[in-house]
Amino acid sequence: MKRDGFGSRFGALVAMAGSAVGLGNLWRFPYLVGENGGAAFIIVYIILCFLICLPIFISEFVIGRRSQKNAFAAFRDLSEGSAWRWVGLFTIIVPLIVLSYYSVIGGWSVDYLLKALTFSFTGGESQSAFSTMFTGFVSSTWGPLAAHTAFLLATTLIVVIGIKDGIEKFSKVMMPLLFLIVLVIAVYSLTLPGAKAGLEYLFSPDFSKLTGKSVASALGQAFFSLSLGFGTIMTYASYVSKKDNMMFQSTATAVSDLMFALIAGTAIMPAVFAFGINPQSGPGLVFETLPYVFGQMPAGGVIAILFFLALLVAALTSSISMLEVAVAYLVEEKKFSRVSACVVLFVLCWIVGAVCSLSFGPLSNIQIGGGNLFDFFDNLTSNILMTLGSLLTVIFVGWRLKKTDVYDEFTNGGTLSRNAKIFGVLWFLIRYIAPLAVLSIFISGLIA
Numbered sequence: 001m002k003r004d005g006f007g008s009r010f011g012a013l014v015a016m017a018g019s020a021v022g023l024g025n026l027w028r029f030p031y032l033v034g035e036n037g038g039a040a041f042i043i044v045y046i047i048l049c050f051l052i053c054l055p056i057f058i059s060e061f062v063i064g065r066r067s068q069k070n071a072f073a074a075f076r077d078l079s080e081g082s083a084w085r086w087v088g089l090f091t092i093i094v095p096l097i098v099l100s101y102y103s104v105i106g107g108w109s110v111d112y113l114l115k116a117l118t119f120s121f122t123g124g125e126s127q128s129a130f131s132t133m134f135t136g137f138v139s140s141t142w143g144p145l146a147a148h149t150a151f152l153l154a155t156t157l158i159v160v161i162g163i164k165d166g167i168e169k170f171s172k173v174m175m176p177l178l179f180l181i182v183l184v185i186a187v188y189s190l191t192l193p194g195a196k197a198g199l200e201y202l203f204s205p206d207f208s209k210l211t212g213k214s215v216a217s218a219l220g221q222a223f224f225s226l227s228l229g230f231g232t233i234m235t236y237a238s239y240v241s242k243k244d245n246m247m248f249q250s251t252a253t254a255v256s257d258l259m260f261a262l263i264a265g266t267a268i269m270p271a272v273f274a275f276g277i278n279p280q281s282g283p284g285l286v287f288e289t290l291p292y293v294f295g296q297m298p299a300g301g302v303i304a305i306l307f308f309l310a311l312l313v314a315a316l317t318s319s320i321s322m323l324e325v326a327v328a329y330l331v332e333e334k335k336f337s338r339v340s341a342c343v344v345l346f347v348l349c350w351i352v353g354a355v356c357s358l359s360f361g362p363l364s365n366i367q368i369g370g371g372n373l374f375d376f377f378d379n380l381t382s383n384i385l386m387t388l389g390s391l392l393t394v395i396f397v398g399w400r401l402k403k404t405d406v407y408d409e410f411t412n413g414g415t416l417s418r419n420a421k422i423f424g425v426l427w428f429l430i431r432y433i434a435p436l437a438v439l440s441i442f443i444s445g446l447i448a
Contacts, residue, residue: 003068003332004163005239011168012240013252014175015321019232020257021178022318023105024225026311027286029261030268032221034279037209038201042265044210045218046258052437053222054254055429056390057233058410059397061246064237066409070328071231074238079400087392091231092329094385095322096345098230100352101377102322103155106315107147107357108287111137113308116294122301127277127292134288139361148353151312155319156346159327160339163239167320174313179260181310185303186267189274192297198270201279202262212441219441220382225257227318229389230381231325238328246410247419267307271297286311323349352377384442391438398431406430 006012033041067074075088115121121130137143158166189195223229240249268286271293272279279285290307294300323345330341359366359373368376397406410426411419 003239006168006236006241007164008168009241009244009249011164011172012236012244013249014171015167016233016236016249016253017256018171018175018317019227019236019321020225020253020318021175021260022225022227022314023102023109023311024221024318025257025261026182026264026314027105028221028224030265031280031285032217033202033265033269034285036214036217037206038279039203039205040207040210041214041218042202042262043205044215045222045261048215048219048437049222049226049254049258051429052219052434053226053228054250055426055434056228056394056438057226057254058246058250058426059394059430059434060228060231060233061237061240061250062397062401062406062409063393064234065240065242065246066405068238070238070332071234071325072329072333074234075396079396084396084400087389087396088231090385090392091229091234091389092326094230094381094389095232095325096349097352097377097385098381099152099155099319099322100349101356101374102315102319103152103349103353104144104148104357104374106151106155106312106319107144107149108138109308109311109315110151111143111147112287112291113305113312115291116301116304116308119301119304121291121294121304124295125292127289130291130295131284131288133291134284138357139364141358141361144357144360145354148357149350151315151319152346152350152353155316155323156342158316158320159323160342162338163324167324170320171317174317178310178313178317179263181306181313182260182263182267185307185310186263188299188303189267189271192271192274194274194276195270198273198279199266201273202265202269216383216441219438220387223386223390224382225261226254227321229386229391229393230322231389232321234393235325235328236321242412245412245416245419247416247422387438387442391435391442394430394434394438398427398435403427 006015063074063078067077069077071091072085072088076085079085158170227233269279272289275293275296277289277293291304294304297303326345327338327341330336331338355363356374356377364372366373407423410423414420
Protein backbone atom coordinates (compact mmCIF):
# COMPACT_ATOMS: atom_id res chain seq x y z
CA MET A 1 0.00 0.00 0.00
CA LYS A 2 1.40 3.36 -1.06
CA ARG A 3 2.15 5.75 1.80
CA ASP A 4 0.02 8.89 1.87
CA GLY A 5 1.75 12.25 1.48
CA PHE A 6 1.30 15.90 0.64
CA GLY A 7 0.13 16.53 -2.89
CA SER A 8 1.88 19.85 -3.46
CA ARG A 9 4.68 22.07 -2.21
CA PHE A 10 2.18 24.71 -1.09
CA GLY A 11 0.14 22.07 0.73
CA ALA A 12 3.21 20.89 2.64
CA LEU A 13 4.13 24.48 3.51
CA VAL A 14 0.72 25.52 4.85
CA ALA A 15 0.40 22.24 6.79
CA MET A 16 3.78 22.82 8.47
CA ALA A 17 2.92 26.46 9.08
CA GLY A 18 -0.38 25.27 10.53
CA SER A 19 1.43 22.95 12.88
CA ALA A 20 3.54 25.89 14.06
CA VAL A 21 0.83 28.56 14.11
CA GLY A 22 -1.62 27.78 16.87
CA LEU A 23 -2.71 28.64 20.39
CA GLY A 24 0.95 29.29 21.12
CA ASN A 25 0.67 32.46 19.04
CA LEU A 26 -2.78 33.74 19.95
CA TRP A 27 -3.15 32.51 23.54
CA ARG A 28 0.35 32.03 24.92
CA PHE A 29 2.55 34.56 23.13
CA PRO A 30 0.64 37.76 24.10
CA TYR A 31 0.49 36.95 27.80
CA LEU A 32 4.15 35.85 27.92
CA VAL A 33 5.10 39.15 26.29
CA GLY A 34 3.02 40.90 28.95
CA GLU A 35 4.61 38.98 31.82
CA ASN A 36 8.20 39.41 30.58
CA GLY A 37 8.46 43.08 29.76
CA GLY A 38 7.26 43.41 26.17
CA ALA A 39 9.70 44.17 23.36
CA ALA A 40 12.84 42.83 25.04
CA PHE A 41 11.17 39.43 25.29
CA ILE A 42 10.21 39.61 21.59
CA ILE A 43 13.80 40.37 20.56
CA VAL A 44 15.12 37.41 22.56
CA TYR A 45 12.37 35.28 21.08
CA ILE A 46 13.33 36.22 17.51
CA ILE A 47 17.04 35.54 18.13
CA LEU A 48 16.29 32.14 19.65
CA CYS A 49 13.91 31.26 16.80
CA PHE A 50 16.50 31.69 14.09
CA LEU A 51 19.75 30.90 15.89
CA ILE A 52 18.60 27.83 17.80
CA CYS A 53 15.11 26.75 16.80
CA LEU A 54 15.52 26.91 13.02
CA PRO A 55 18.53 24.51 13.08
CA ILE A 56 16.51 22.17 15.31
CA PHE A 57 13.54 22.47 12.95
CA ILE A 58 15.80 21.55 10.01
CA SER A 59 17.23 18.65 12.05
CA GLU A 60 13.71 17.26 12.51
CA PHE A 61 13.07 17.84 8.80
CA VAL A 62 16.20 15.86 7.90
CA ILE A 63 15.18 12.90 10.07
CA GLY A 64 11.63 12.80 8.76
CA ARG A 65 12.29 13.20 5.04
CA ARG A 66 15.44 11.06 5.06
CA SER A 67 13.53 8.13 6.53
CA GLN A 68 10.09 8.70 4.96
CA LYS A 69 8.69 6.98 8.05
CA ASN A 70 7.01 7.69 11.37
CA ALA A 71 9.10 9.15 14.20
CA PHE A 72 9.86 5.84 15.93
CA ALA A 73 10.86 4.06 12.71
CA ALA A 74 12.88 7.10 11.62
CA PHE A 75 15.14 6.99 14.69
CA ARG A 76 15.26 3.18 14.61
CA ASP A 77 16.32 2.95 10.97
CA LEU A 78 18.64 5.95 10.85
CA SER A 79 20.41 4.79 14.03
CA GLU A 80 20.58 1.20 12.73
CA GLY A 81 18.53 -0.14 15.61
CA SER A 82 20.56 1.42 18.44
CA ALA A 83 19.13 2.80 21.68
CA TRP A 84 18.37 6.04 19.82
CA ARG A 85 15.16 4.38 18.61
CA TRP A 86 13.63 5.08 22.03
CA VAL A 87 13.96 8.81 21.36
CA GLY A 88 11.54 8.18 18.50
CA LEU A 89 9.06 6.63 20.92
CA PHE A 90 9.57 9.60 23.24
CA THR A 91 8.63 11.99 20.42
CA ILE A 92 5.39 10.05 19.90
CA ILE A 93 4.30 10.07 23.55
CA VAL A 94 4.95 13.79 24.17
CA PRO A 95 2.54 15.17 21.52
CA LEU A 96 -0.22 12.96 22.93
CA ILE A 97 0.30 14.53 26.35
CA VAL A 98 0.30 18.01 24.79
CA LEU A 99 -2.81 17.26 22.71
CA SER A 100 -4.65 16.05 25.80
CA TYR A 101 -4.47 19.39 27.62
CA TYR A 102 -4.28 21.44 24.41
CA SER A 103 -7.73 20.15 23.46
CA VAL A 104 -9.04 21.54 26.75
CA ILE A 105 -7.98 25.04 25.68
CA GLY A 106 -9.28 24.28 22.20
CA GLY A 107 -12.58 23.46 23.87
CA TRP A 108 -12.56 26.83 25.59
CA SER A 109 -12.20 28.45 22.16
CA VAL A 110 -15.23 26.45 20.95
CA ASP A 111 -17.32 27.66 23.87
CA TYR A 112 -16.19 31.27 23.51
CA LEU A 113 -16.89 31.25 19.78
CA LEU A 114 -20.44 30.13 20.57
CA LYS A 115 -20.68 32.91 23.16
CA ALA A 116 -19.40 35.43 20.60
CA LEU A 117 -21.92 34.23 18.00
CA THR A 118 -24.71 34.98 20.49
CA PHE A 119 -23.15 38.41 21.19
CA SER A 120 -22.46 37.64 24.84
CA PHE A 121 -19.58 40.13 24.96
CA THR A 122 -21.49 43.30 24.09
CA GLY A 123 -23.61 43.83 27.18
CA GLY A 124 -21.36 46.38 28.87
CA GLU A 125 -20.40 44.09 31.75
CA SER A 126 -17.43 44.93 33.96
CA GLN A 127 -14.08 43.24 33.53
CA SER A 128 -14.62 41.35 36.78
CA ALA A 129 -17.88 39.96 35.36
CA PHE A 130 -15.98 38.41 32.46
CA SER A 131 -13.39 37.00 34.86
CA THR A 132 -16.23 35.46 36.84
CA MET A 133 -17.73 34.10 33.60
CA PHE A 134 -14.47 32.41 32.66
CA THR A 135 -13.75 31.05 36.13
CA GLY A 136 -17.28 29.76 36.42
CA PHE A 137 -17.05 28.00 33.07
CA VAL A 138 -13.66 26.29 33.47
CA SER A 139 -14.42 25.22 37.06
CA SER A 140 -17.68 23.56 36.06
CA THR A 141 -17.88 19.93 35.00
CA TRP A 142 -19.99 19.27 31.93
CA GLY A 143 -19.58 22.41 29.83
CA PRO A 144 -15.77 22.22 29.51
CA LEU A 145 -15.94 18.44 29.00
CA ALA A 146 -18.43 18.85 26.17
CA ALA A 147 -16.29 21.55 24.54
CA HIS A 148 -13.14 19.41 24.98
CA THR A 149 -14.97 16.50 23.35
CA ALA A 150 -16.16 18.61 20.42
CA PHE A 151 -12.69 20.01 19.74
CA LEU A 152 -10.96 16.62 19.98
CA LEU A 153 -13.63 15.05 17.76
CA ALA A 154 -13.11 17.74 15.08
CA THR A 155 -9.35 17.11 15.23
CA THR A 156 -9.84 13.36 14.89
CA LEU A 157 -12.26 13.62 11.94
CA ILE A 158 -9.79 15.74 9.95
CA VAL A 159 -6.94 13.28 10.60
CA VAL A 160 -9.11 10.24 9.78
CA ILE A 161 -9.54 11.50 6.21
CA GLY A 162 -5.78 11.36 5.61
CA ILE A 163 -2.82 13.57 4.72
CA LYS A 164 -3.69 14.83 1.22
CA ASP A 165 -7.49 14.87 1.52
CA GLY A 166 -7.74 15.77 5.20
CA ILE A 167 -4.81 17.68 6.71
CA GLU A 168 -3.59 19.30 3.48
CA LYS A 169 -7.00 20.45 2.22
CA PHE A 170 -7.97 21.79 5.64
CA SER A 171 -4.68 23.71 5.93
CA LYS A 172 -4.90 25.15 2.40
CA VAL A 173 -8.22 26.80 3.20
CA MET A 174 -7.86 27.63 6.86
CA MET A 175 -4.31 29.01 7.04
CA PRO A 176 -4.86 31.90 4.60
CA LEU A 177 -8.22 32.57 6.29
CA LEU A 178 -6.54 32.61 9.70
CA PHE A 179 -3.91 35.16 8.64
CA LEU A 180 -6.59 37.34 7.02
CA ILE A 181 -8.82 37.36 10.11
CA VAL A 182 -6.00 38.27 12.51
CA LEU A 183 -4.70 40.93 10.11
CA VAL A 184 -8.16 42.53 9.96
CA ILE A 185 -8.35 42.57 13.78
CA ALA A 186 -4.84 44.07 14.01
CA VAL A 187 -5.69 46.88 11.59
CA TYR A 188 -8.88 47.61 13.51
CA SER A 189 -7.06 47.51 16.85
CA LEU A 190 -4.55 50.10 15.64
CA THR A 191 -7.37 52.57 14.94
CA LEU A 192 -8.45 52.63 18.61
CA PRO A 193 -7.61 55.73 20.69
CA GLY A 194 -4.60 55.00 22.90
CA ALA A 195 -3.40 52.12 20.72
CA LYS A 196 0.03 53.75 20.40
CA ALA A 197 0.91 52.75 23.98
CA GLY A 198 0.34 49.12 23.08
CA LEU A 199 2.70 49.38 20.11
CA GLU A 200 5.36 51.01 22.28
CA TYR A 201 4.97 48.22 24.80
CA LEU A 202 5.46 45.64 22.07
CA PHE A 203 8.30 47.29 20.19
CA SER A 204 10.24 49.48 22.69
CA PRO A 205 12.61 47.12 24.52
CA ASP A 206 13.43 47.28 28.22
CA PHE A 207 16.22 44.75 28.73
CA SER A 208 16.32 45.41 32.47
CA LYS A 209 13.19 43.29 32.79
CA LEU A 210 14.84 40.23 31.28
CA THR A 211 15.84 37.37 33.56
CA GLY A 212 17.14 33.86 33.04
CA LYS A 213 13.58 32.67 33.46
CA SER A 214 12.45 35.10 30.74
CA VAL A 215 14.97 33.63 28.31
CA ALA A 216 13.89 30.10 29.25
CA SER A 217 10.26 31.14 28.70
CA ALA A 218 11.15 32.58 25.29
CA LEU A 219 12.84 29.33 24.29
CA GLY A 220 9.97 27.26 25.67
CA GLN A 221 7.51 29.41 23.72
CA ALA A 222 9.55 29.00 20.54
CA PHE A 223 9.56 25.21 21.00
CA PHE A 224 5.84 25.19 21.78
CA SER A 225 4.97 27.47 18.86
CA LEU A 226 7.19 25.80 16.25
CA SER A 227 6.11 22.32 17.42
CA LEU A 228 9.69 21.29 18.18
CA GLY A 229 10.77 18.30 20.22
CA PHE A 230 7.67 16.19 19.86
CA GLY A 231 7.63 14.62 16.44
CA THR A 232 5.18 16.77 14.48
CA ILE A 233 7.68 18.37 12.09
CA MET A 234 9.46 15.02 11.75
CA THR A 235 6.21 13.31 10.83
CA TYR A 236 5.06 15.99 8.41
CA ALA A 237 8.52 16.07 6.79
CA SER A 238 8.22 12.34 6.10
CA TYR A 239 5.31 13.19 3.79
CA VAL A 240 7.25 15.90 1.91
CA SER A 241 8.62 15.26 -1.60
CA LYS A 242 12.36 14.70 -1.96
CA LYS A 243 12.31 17.43 -4.60
CA ASP A 244 11.24 20.19 -2.20
CA ASN A 245 13.77 22.60 -0.70
CA MET A 246 13.79 21.96 3.05
CA MET A 247 15.66 25.18 3.79
CA PHE A 248 12.93 27.20 2.10
CA GLN A 249 10.16 25.18 3.73
CA SER A 250 11.73 25.45 7.19
CA THR A 251 12.53 29.16 6.97
CA ALA A 252 9.10 29.97 5.52
CA THR A 253 7.44 28.09 8.37
CA ALA A 254 9.52 29.90 11.02
CA VAL A 255 8.89 33.29 9.40
CA SER A 256 5.15 32.58 9.08
CA ASP A 257 5.00 31.58 12.72
CA LEU A 258 6.91 34.67 13.84
CA MET A 259 4.88 37.04 11.66
CA PHE A 260 1.63 35.56 12.92
CA ALA A 261 2.77 35.95 16.54
CA LEU A 262 3.67 39.60 15.94
CA ILE A 263 0.40 40.27 14.11
CA ALA A 264 -1.47 38.58 16.96
CA GLY A 265 0.38 40.76 19.46
CA THR A 266 -0.49 43.83 17.38
CA ALA A 267 -4.12 42.73 17.32
CA ILE A 268 -4.30 42.28 21.08
CA MET A 269 -1.93 44.66 22.91
CA PRO A 270 -3.03 48.00 21.39
CA ALA A 271 -6.63 47.14 22.29
CA VAL A 272 -5.56 46.13 25.81
CA PHE A 273 -3.80 49.46 26.33
CA ALA A 274 -6.58 51.44 24.64
CA PHE A 275 -8.97 50.38 27.39
CA GLY A 276 -6.50 50.62 30.28
CA ILE A 277 -6.09 46.88 30.87
CA ASN A 278 -3.04 45.41 32.60
CA PRO A 279 -0.96 43.63 29.91
CA GLN A 280 0.34 41.26 32.58
CA SER A 281 -3.00 39.49 32.81
CA GLY A 282 -1.41 36.07 32.34
CA PRO A 283 -3.20 33.12 30.74
CA GLY A 284 -6.55 34.82 31.35
CA LEU A 285 -5.72 37.60 28.87
CA VAL A 286 -7.58 35.99 25.96
CA PHE A 287 -10.57 34.58 27.83
CA GLU A 288 -11.05 37.10 30.66
CA THR A 289 -9.66 40.41 29.46
CA LEU A 290 -10.35 40.48 25.72
CA PRO A 291 -14.11 39.82 26.03
CA TYR A 292 -14.31 42.98 28.15
CA VAL A 293 -12.28 44.86 25.52
CA PHE A 294 -14.60 43.62 22.76
CA GLY A 295 -17.55 44.88 24.79
CA GLN A 296 -16.07 48.41 24.78
CA MET A 297 -15.23 48.49 21.08
CA PRO A 298 -17.40 49.84 18.28
CA ALA A 299 -18.47 46.73 16.33
CA GLY A 300 -16.89 44.69 19.11
CA GLY A 301 -19.39 41.86 18.68
CA VAL A 302 -18.19 41.20 15.14
CA ILE A 303 -14.53 41.47 16.15
CA ALA A 304 -15.15 38.95 18.95
CA ILE A 305 -16.61 36.45 16.47
CA LEU A 306 -13.62 36.87 14.14
CA PHE A 307 -11.12 36.55 17.00
CA PHE A 308 -12.52 33.39 18.55
CA LEU A 309 -12.99 31.85 15.10
CA ALA A 310 -9.29 32.54 14.48
CA LEU A 311 -8.43 31.05 17.88
CA LEU A 312 -10.35 27.86 17.07
CA VAL A 313 -8.83 27.50 13.60
CA ALA A 314 -5.33 28.10 14.95
CA ALA A 315 -5.88 25.45 17.61
CA LEU A 316 -7.11 22.91 15.06
CA THR A 317 -4.23 23.40 12.60
CA SER A 318 -1.83 22.49 15.40
CA SER A 319 -3.85 19.74 17.06
CA ILE A 320 -4.15 17.72 13.85
CA SER A 321 -0.35 17.64 13.56
CA MET A 322 -0.02 16.35 17.13
CA LEU A 323 -2.51 13.55 16.55
CA GLU A 324 -0.93 12.55 13.23
CA VAL A 325 2.39 11.70 14.95
CA ALA A 326 0.88 8.81 16.91
CA VAL A 327 -1.53 7.83 14.12
CA ALA A 328 1.42 7.33 11.74
CA TYR A 329 3.13 5.15 14.35
CA LEU A 330 0.12 2.93 14.96
CA VAL A 331 -0.68 2.57 11.25
CA GLU A 332 2.87 1.82 10.11
CA GLU A 333 4.29 -0.10 13.07
CA LYS A 334 1.27 -1.75 14.67
CA LYS A 335 -0.75 -2.19 11.44
CA PHE A 336 -3.83 -0.37 12.70
CA SER A 337 -6.22 1.03 10.13
CA ARG A 338 -6.24 4.85 10.12
CA VAL A 339 -9.78 4.85 11.51
CA SER A 340 -9.03 2.45 14.39
CA ALA A 341 -5.81 4.32 15.25
CA CYS A 342 -7.74 7.59 15.45
CA VAL A 343 -10.46 6.05 17.62
CA VAL A 344 -7.97 4.57 20.09
CA LEU A 345 -6.02 7.82 20.36
CA PHE A 346 -9.21 9.87 20.66
CA VAL A 347 -10.25 7.83 23.70
CA LEU A 348 -6.78 8.03 25.26
CA CYS A 349 -6.44 11.80 24.78
CA TRP A 350 -10.03 12.38 25.87
CA ILE A 351 -9.42 10.65 29.20
CA VAL A 352 -6.23 12.56 30.00
CA GLY A 353 -7.79 15.80 28.74
CA ALA A 354 -10.87 15.23 30.89
CA VAL A 355 -8.65 14.94 33.96
CA CYS A 356 -6.92 18.21 32.98
CA SER A 357 -10.28 19.91 32.46
CA LEU A 358 -11.63 18.73 35.80
CA SER A 359 -8.47 19.97 37.53
CA PHE A 360 -10.00 23.46 37.44
CA GLY A 361 -13.09 22.23 39.28
CA PRO A 362 -13.84 18.88 40.94
CA LEU A 363 -10.17 17.80 40.90
CA SER A 364 -8.71 21.20 41.86
CA ASN A 365 -7.65 19.83 45.24
CA ILE A 366 -5.01 17.69 43.50
CA GLN A 367 -1.90 19.85 43.41
CA ILE A 368 1.57 19.09 42.02
CA GLY A 369 4.36 21.60 42.50
CA GLY A 370 1.94 24.34 43.51
CA GLY A 371 -0.30 23.96 40.46
CA ASN A 372 -3.21 21.84 39.30
CA LEU A 373 -2.91 18.89 36.91
CA PHE A 374 -3.39 21.09 33.86
CA ASP A 375 -0.51 23.33 34.97
CA PHE A 376 1.60 20.27 35.70
CA PHE A 377 1.21 18.85 32.19
CA ASP A 378 1.74 22.27 30.59
CA ASN A 379 4.95 22.94 32.54
CA LEU A 380 6.20 19.37 32.12
CA THR A 381 5.88 19.42 28.34
CA SER A 382 6.73 23.06 27.56
CA ASN A 383 9.67 23.47 29.93
CA ILE A 384 11.10 19.94 30.15
CA LEU A 385 9.93 17.28 27.66
CA MET A 386 9.87 19.41 24.50
CA THR A 387 13.21 20.99 25.37
CA LEU A 388 14.69 17.55 26.08
CA GLY A 389 13.26 16.18 22.85
CA SER A 390 14.79 19.04 20.87
CA LEU A 391 18.15 18.56 22.56
CA LEU A 392 18.22 14.83 21.78
CA THR A 393 17.10 15.42 18.19
CA VAL A 394 19.78 17.99 17.40
CA ILE A 395 22.47 15.83 19.05
CA PHE A 396 21.29 12.86 17.00
CA VAL A 397 21.56 14.77 13.71
CA GLY A 398 24.82 16.52 14.60
CA TRP A 399 26.67 13.62 16.21
CA ARG A 400 24.98 10.33 15.22
CA LEU A 401 24.07 10.81 11.57
CA LYS A 402 26.81 11.02 8.97
CA LYS A 403 27.64 14.53 7.84
CA THR A 404 27.48 13.37 4.23
CA ASP A 405 23.94 12.05 4.73
CA VAL A 406 22.77 15.31 6.29
CA TYR A 407 24.43 17.26 3.47
CA ASP A 408 22.81 15.02 0.87
CA GLU A 409 19.35 15.55 2.38
CA PHE A 410 19.78 19.29 2.94
CA THR A 411 21.01 19.93 -0.60
CA ASN A 412 18.77 17.40 -2.40
CA GLY A 413 21.76 15.35 -3.48
CA GLY A 414 23.95 18.39 -4.09
CA THR A 415 21.53 19.98 -6.58
CA LEU A 416 20.67 23.02 -4.43
CA SER A 417 23.74 25.25 -4.66
CA ARG A 418 22.50 27.90 -2.22
CA ASN A 419 21.86 25.28 0.44
CA ALA A 420 25.32 23.84 -0.20
CA LYS A 421 26.91 27.26 0.42
CA ILE A 422 25.31 27.69 3.83
CA PHE A 423 25.59 24.08 4.95
CA GLY A 424 28.83 24.72 6.85
CA VAL A 425 27.16 27.37 9.01
CA LEU A 426 24.10 25.21 9.56
CA TRP A 427 26.23 22.21 10.51
CA PHE A 428 28.14 24.29 13.06
CA LEU A 429 24.87 25.54 14.59
CA ILE A 430 23.44 22.00 14.74
CA ARG A 431 26.55 20.42 16.25
CA TYR A 432 27.64 23.07 18.73
CA ILE A 433 25.53 26.20 19.19
CA ALA A 434 22.02 24.73 19.36
CA PRO A 435 22.81 21.87 21.80
CA LEU A 436 24.83 24.08 24.15
CA ALA A 437 22.26 26.88 24.07
CA VAL A 438 19.34 24.54 24.68
CA LEU A 439 21.17 22.79 27.51
CA SER A 440 22.21 26.03 29.25
CA ILE A 441 18.80 27.65 28.96
CA PHE A 442 17.13 24.41 30.02
CA ILE A 443 19.25 24.30 33.20
CA SER A 444 18.79 28.02 33.94
CA GLY A 445 15.04 27.60 33.57
CA LEU A 446 15.03 24.76 36.09
CA ILE A 447 17.04 26.63 38.73
CA ALA A 448 15.49 30.10 38.16
